Amino acid sequence: MKPAAFDYVRAESVNEVLEGLSKEGGNARVLAGGQSLMAMLNMRLAKPRLLIDIMRLKELNRIEEQAGVVTIGAGVRQAALLAWPELARTLPLLALALPWVGHVQTRSRGTICGSLAHADPSAEMPLALIALGGEVHLRNARRRRRVAASEFFLGMMATARAEDELIEAVSFPSPGGGCAFREVARRHGDFAIVACAAVATPKGVRLAVGGVADVPMARDWPRLDRSALDDALNGFAYELNARDDVHATARYRRDLVRIIGRDLVREVLQ
Amino acid sequence: MTRLSADGRHPVRFKLNGRPVEAEAEPRMLLSDFLRQQIGATGTHVGCEHGVCGACTVIVDGMLTRSCLTLAAQVDGCEIQTVEGLAPSPDRLGILQQAFRRNHALQCGFCTAGILMSLDHYLRRHPAPSEADIRDLLSGHLCRCTGYTPIVKAALEAAAELATTTQEKSDA
Numbered sequence: 379m380k381p382a383a384f385d386y387v388r389a390e391s392v393n394e395v396l397e398g399l400s401k402e403g404g405n406a407r408v409l410a411g412g413q414s415l416m417a418m419l420n421m422r423l424a425k426p427r428l429l430i431d432i433m434r435l436k437e438l439n440r441i442e443e444q445a446g447v448v449t450i451g452a453g454v455r456q457a458a459l460l461a462w463p464e465l466a467r468t469l470p471l472l473a474l475a476l477p478w479v480g481h482v483q484t485r486s487r488g489t490i491c492g493s494l495a496h497a498d499p500s501a502e503m504p505l506a507l508i509a510l511g512g513e514v515h516l517r518n519a520r521r522r523r524r525v526a527a528s529e530f531f532l533g534m535m536a537t538a539r540a541e542d543e544l545i546e547a548v549s550f551p552s553p554g555g556g557c558a559f560r561e562v563a564r565r566h567g568d569f570a571i572v573a574c575a576a577v578a579t580p581k582g583v584r585l586a587v588g589g590v591a592d593v594p595m596a597r598d599w600p601r602l603d604r605s606a607l608d609d610a611l612n613g614f615a616y617e618l619n620a621r622d623d624v625h626a627t628a629r630y631r632r633d634l635v636r637i638i639g640r641d642l643v644r645e646v647l648q
Numbered sequence: 649m650t651r652l653s654a655d656g657r658h659p660v661r662f663k664l665n666g667r668p669v670e671a672e673a674e675p676r677m678l679l680s681d682f683l684r685q686q687i688g689a690t691g692t693h694v695g696c697e698h699g700v701c702g703a704c705t706v707i708v709d710g711m712l713t714r715s716c717l718t719l720a721a722q723v724d725g726c727e728i729q730t731v732e733g734l735a736p737s738p739d740r741l742g743i744l745q746q747a748f749r750r751n752h753a754l755q756c757g758f759c760t761a762g763i764l765m766s767l768d769h770y771l772r773r774h775p776a777p778s779e780a781d782i783r784d785l786l787s788g789h790l791c792r793c794t795g796y797t798p799i800v801k802a803a804l805e806a807a808a809e810l811a812t813t814t815q816e817k818s819d820a
């Protein structure tokens with residue numbers, strides 16, 4: 379359980395990161411908090427030739443709020459966001475979801491953007507990004523672009539980031555109305571069997587579900603009466619194509635989606 | 649830009665429990681291995697090597713850190729605390745360590761170094777924790793011996809004692 383050999387670069391500017399990525403492409407990996415990547419390296423599920431450490435770059439360690447949008451830089455650790463005094467006011471969904479990300483001992487190091495880059499289907503940050511309709515800010519040596527949450531996650535641990543791109547930041551719009559979050563895991567901090575987030579929208583509600591499909595998925599619904607909501611939840615539960623695995627059966631996952639989904643939708647529409 | 653080549657050994661320097669240390673490491677060397685093999689500080693234990701068990705937990709620049717998910721090269725210039733720094737002197741245990749001993753909060757001791765680091769870090773910042781707080785913190789550690797109950801008890805006792813005394817007690 380030791381990583382294969384790689385060169386290590388401690389970047390002193392974003393340009394150095396972008397240069398490294400453009401030269402080495404798929405053979406380079408960006409190292410931020412390391413809470414997913416280092417485990418992948420130890421298990422040799424990833425064998426990059428070059429690691430580019432971005433954690434000494436102050437310009438990536440920023441949280442900014444502007445016109446109802448909160449932008450979080452690639453160097454911002456999960457614990458730092460959780461401790462940000464404006465979090466409950468601007469992004470109440472993240473205030474609810476962050477305590478479920480790993481453990482105290484991993485949130486202290488892990489970053490928000492790192493969790494998005496890793497794109498584990500049961501992870502809370504990708505789920506929150508989908509629920510709030512945020513954007514991922516990507517940059518390579520030539521240009522910057524933004525990718526909507528719904529287009530960023532392509533599959534299990536696969537994203538729209540090109541090999542030469544750095545996730546520079548992520549932005550989350552502040553929701554206008556209520557939100558709710560709930561997760562079921564074997565132990566607190568373990569991977570979610572099902573995690574759900576609901577956010578009030580101008581017309582009704584959006585429900586996002588993680589841990590079931592290969593990517594977190596969301597549905598927008600108007601205000602529905604009880605039986606219409608149950609039908610919608612049931613349809614969604616099946617569309618997620620749950621599978622049996624060692625943690626839970628597909629049927630149990632569908633049950634959780636129906637039950638938690640109904641509770642959360644009611645909670646935000648109250 | 650600092651680039652450390654994969655096949656070379658490079659000097660890594662940091663403060664360990666207040667004292668400067670220095671040794672060489674390949675870029676791929678984990679902090680856990682660096683501490684144990686290069687520095688000889690074997691108090692930090694290694695269980696799973698993928699971030700799950702918590703045995704290797706240390707404190708880097710004030711942050712609880714899995715040393716198995718951290719490269720030695722990453723902590724160059726940092727301040728690190730390990731279990732070796734907890735006792736006030738070689739023949740005395742700290743308040744938290746004494747509480748562990750009284751409550752049988754360890755059996756084999758494999759998990760203990762990491763749990764002590766988490767609790768020490770936490771109790772300094774949260775002097776009046778609830779049982780639920782302690783259990784939440786312990787969710788980041790695996791202990792296969794104690795069933796956790798004695799650890800929770802020891803942590804709460806230590807918190808109470810730390811609140812009433814600022815002076816370290818000797819167990820001699």
Ligand code: FES
Nearest residue numbers: 695696697702716
């Ligand atoms: S050895 Fe580091 S968490 Fe298990």
Ligand code: FES
Nearest residue numbers: 755757791792793
């Ligand atoms: S005392 Fe043996 S694993 Fe905890």
